[in-house]
Amino acid sequence: MPVVQVKNLSKIFGKNSKKATRLLDEGLSKDEILKKTGNTVGVNRASFDVEEGEIFVIMGLSGSGKSTLVRLVNRLIEPTEGSVLIDGKDLATMDSKSLREVRREKLSMVFQRFGLFPHRTVLENAEFGLEVQGMDKEERKKKAQKSLELVGLGDYVNQYPGQLSGGMQQRVGLARALANDPEVLLMDEAFSALDPLIRKEMQDELLELQESMKKTILFITHDLDEALRIGDRIALMKDGRIVQIGTPEEILVNPANDYVEKFVQDVDRSKVLTAENIMKRPETVDIEKHGPRTALERMRKEGLSSIYVTDAKRRLYGYVTADDVSEATKEEVKDLKDILRTEVPKVDKTTSMHEIFNIIHDTAVPIAVMEDEKLVGIIVRGAVIAALAGNEVNINGIDS
Amino acid sequence: MELIPKLPVAEWISDATDWLTDTFEFLFDFVKNDFGDFIEFFAESLLMQIPIWLFIAVVAVLAFFVSKKRIGLPVFVIFGLWFIQNQELWEELMNTFTLVIFASLISVIIGVPFGIWMAKNKVVETLLTPVLDFMQTMPAFVYLIPAVAFFSIGMVPGVFASVIFATPPTVRFTNLGIRQVSHELIEASDAFGTTGAQKLFKVQLPMAKKTIMAGINQTVMLALSMVVIASMIGAKGLGQTVITGLQRADVGTGFVAGLGIVILAIIIDRFTQNLNTQRGDQS
Ligand SMILES: Nc1ncnc2c1ncn2[C@@H]1O[C@H](COP(=O)(O)OP(=O)(O)O)[C@@H](O)[C@H]1O
Ligand SMILES: [Mg+2]
Numbered sequence: 001m002p003v004v005q006v007k008n009l010s011k012i013f014g015k016n017s018k019k020a021t022r023l024l025d026e027g028l029s030k031d032e033i034l035k036k037t038g039n040t041v042g043v044n045r046a047s048f049d050v051e052e053g054e055i056f057v058i059m060g061l062s063g064s065g066k067s068t069l070v071r072l073v074n075r076l077i078e079p080t081e082g083s084v085l086i087d088g089k090d091l092a093t094m095d096s097k098s099l100r101e102v103r104r105e106k107l108s109m110v111f112q113r114f115g116l117f118p119h120r121t122v123l124e125n126a127e128f129g130l131e132v133q134g135m136d137k138e139e140r141k142k143k144a145q146k147s148l149e150l151v152g153l154g155d156y157v158n159q160y161p162g163q164l165s166g167g168m169q170q171r172v173g174l175a176r177a178l179a180n181d182p183e184v185l186l187m188d189e190a191f192s193a194l195d196p197l198i199r200k201e202m203q204d205e206l207l208e209l210q211e212s213m214k215k216t217i218l219f220i221t222h223d224l225d226e227a228l229r230i231g232d233r234i235a236l237m238k239d240g241r242i243v244q245i246g247t248p249e250e251i252l253v254n255p256a257n258d259y260v261e262k263f264v265q266d267v268d269r270s271k272v273l274t275a276e277n278i279m280k281r282p283e284t285v286d287i288e289k290h291g292p293r294t295a296l297e298r299m300r301k302e303g304l305s306s307i308y309v310t311d312a313k314r315r316l317y318g319y320v321t322a323d324d325v326s327e328a329t330k331e332e333v334k335d336l337k338d339i340l341r342t343e344v345p346k347v348d349k350t351t352s353m354h355e356i357f358n359i360i361h362d363t364a365v366p367i368a369v370m371e372d373e374k375l376v377g378i379i380v381r382g383a384v385i386a387a388l389a390g391n392e393v394n395i396n397g398i399d400s
Numbered sequence: 401m402e403l404i405p406k407l408p409v410a411e412w413i414s415d416a417t418d419w420l421t422d423t424f425e426f427l428f429d430f431v432k433n434d435f436g437d438f439i440e441f442f443a444e445s446l447l448m449q450i451p452i453w454l455f456i457a458v459v460a461v462l463a464f465f466v467s468k469k470r471i472g473l474p475v476f477v478i479f480g481l482w483f484i485q486n487q488e489l490w491e492e493l494m495n496t497f498t499l500v501i502f503a504s505l506i507s508v509i510i511g512v513p514f515g516i517w518m519a520k521n522k523v524v525e526t527l528l529t530p531v532l533d534f535m536q537t538m539p540a541f542v543y544l545i546p547a548v549a550f551f552s553i554g555m556v557p558g559v560f561a562s563v564i565f566a567t568p569p570t571v572r573f574t575n576l577g578i579r580q581v582s583h584e585l586i587e588a589s590d591a592f593g594t595t596g597a598q599k600l601f602k603v604q605l606p607m608a609k610k611t612i613m614a615g616i617n618q619t620v621m622l623a624l625s626m627v628v629i630a631s632m633i634g635a636k637g638l639g640q641t642v643i644t645g646l647q648r649a650d651v652g653t654g655f656v657a658g659l660g661i662v663i664l665a666i667i668i669d670r671f672t673q674n675l676n677t678q679r680g681d682q683s
Contacts, residue, residue: 071587074591076587076590076591099593100593100594100595101593102593103590103591103592103593104592104593107591108591108592109587109588109591109592111584111587111588113584115584115585115587115588116588117585117588117603117606117607118607118680119606119607119609119679119680120679120680121680128592128602129592129593131602132592132593132594132598132602133593160679160680161680162680162681180592186591
């Protein structure tokens with residue numbers, strides 16, 4: 001039996017939703033209903049099942065009803081029509097006590113803006129769900145600690161959320177959700193507020209965790225790349241309706257209608273892809289701290305033929321090549337400045353794939369991706385070609 | 401205009417007050433006597449029995465820690481309290497302090513629950529807001545009249561009038577503080593299956609603490625501002641000295657007692673403000 005079953009679920013915001021519901025059943029669109037009744041359709045007769053251990057992604061543009069849908073699943077929002085079944089039990093007919101129990105034991109949520117309690121430490125945040133269940137202090141501390149270690153925050157238990165970076169805060173959010181050991185994780189744009197590189201890191205981590213946890217995950221995103229990357233199945237939403245459900249391949253190869261096709265075409269043409277989408281984390285050496293020896297060692301270890309030189313603030317100075325560096329170590333040159341090459345192929349992080357394609361032909365070193373004079377990533381030739389070929393893995397850059 | 405005779409509003413209010421006085425006489429008498437005794441006991445048998453030097457020392461040490469080990473506030477406490485003692489106003493100070501403490505405590509005990517109720521219920525908010533406005537804009541003198549009717553004269557009616565005047569900020573700020581908690585945090589709390597009480601005590605109140613404390617600070621200051629007015633119906637303390645100065649056209653006496661009130665106000669204000677730090681604040 002599917003863990004989550006959503007049947008004909010609708011939500012209409014505003015007064016006098018009766019009339020709007022009738023119009024909805026007659027098949028009128030969101031716009032028409034807004035014009036006729038003044039009510040906003042949040043979700044329009046959505047139906048889907050989520051199987052155990054699956055990552056089910058709901059994807060759509062902003063305003064398409066994703067947040068509303070996920071909040072209907074744990075009944076933070078009351079549905080206008082339809083039903084949600086968790087383990088076969090209908091949420092809509094539950095009294096508030098049973099509903100609380102389901103929320104405590106079966107469903108945990110991760111929020112877009114993290115939703116952490118600023119007055120509680122990282123550990124106390126992670127404990128929250130267990131504390132609410134009435135678990136005793138020692139036990140819940142142990143569990144929360146374990147959960148924090150799982151997301152790599154074992155050393156930060158006594159910090160407050162305000163002291164952590166965005167990526168770390170969302171790890172706390174994830175740890176808090178996992179501490180409950182829920183059956184279903186609801187993640188509403190959980191990574192959308194993070195920087196692109198951190199976002200990618202978090203996606204990787206989630207996939208890694210999922211290998212061992214095998215949770216049922218309902219993951220919301222507006223980002224097709226993210227959806228393709230982590231979804232076992234994807235539901236595409238538009239104006240409150242689900243327009244297609246399928247595996248990433250099915251959606252890419254057999255778009256159900258024009259709307260989906262347009263989405264997917266953008267990916268294939270890679271016009272929407274920018275330097276940011278295909279860059280990877282740069283290996284660098286610090287011009288003030290490091291000499292040729294460190295540079296050489298690093299290049300050897302990573303198998304590179306050149307490496308970028310920055311300062312501690314990631315301002316880009318240039319690059320050094322492996323040949324120059326090994327020469328320098330022989331001749332006892334101590335300073336990287338003496339062998340620095342400053343003719344660097346640079347692009348801004350918003351540069352389109354198209355332009356990058358033209359540049360990458362003429363350059364031997366990876367392209368430096370810049371943001372406000374700072375080096376934020378590099379692009380290697382393979383990544384560009386792979387992305388243009390339109391294959392899923394490469395849309396998200398290659399991890400070498 | 402002439403068609404409608406003067407409405408007997410004043411009579412209605414008076415009748416209502418008389419009715420209240422008669423009907424709840426046993427209650428008012430109890431409060432007047434037993435609570436009055438307790439206040440007197442607190443001021444005269446507790447506060448005034450503490451040796452003055454010890455009292456000053458303890459407050460100064462508390463000030464040192466409360467102001468995060470800075471030296472300014474303790475120095476002010478020592479000089480300020482020494483000055484009041486030097487002017488032979490120590491008993492008056494203790495009485496005033498007692499009046500402010502009781503009025504503030506009662507205001508907070510009444511105000512916070514009402515603030516919570518207001519925050520949780522839209523209808524209550526709509527009904528209470530004009531009442532609070534009314535309580536604060538009505539000249540404070542007016543509260544002396546029912547206070548005397550219910551409790552005759554002394555400390556108790558003084559506390560009563562002060563409570564009416566000083567409670568609104570606590571109610572308002574409690575309501576505001578709870579309503580300010582972001583929607584996402586309320587959702588997070590609900591999503592983890594909190595009961596109403598769990599949400600209140602684990603999320604809403606801790607997060608509203610700073611705002612509520614700001615309201616309490618205002619309440620204490622308003623209670624202090626009632627000191628002179630309350631002394632007109634027999635509440636003992638620095639206020640009485642001010643009134644005496646007024647009656648005898650003795651500027652000096654009035655001014656010195658007024659200065660005593662200012663010193664007390666500054667100390668109380670700094671104490672309540674410095675106590676108001678929240679866990680997890682970035683500073
Ligand atoms: N509380 C609300 N009251 C009225 N309309 C709302 C409310 N929440 C969402 N909506 C409307 O419902 C639609 C779907 O919103 P939402 O679920 O937040 O979309 P998404 O998460 O996909 O960006 C939007 O048109 C939005 O304006
Ligand atoms: Mg949303």
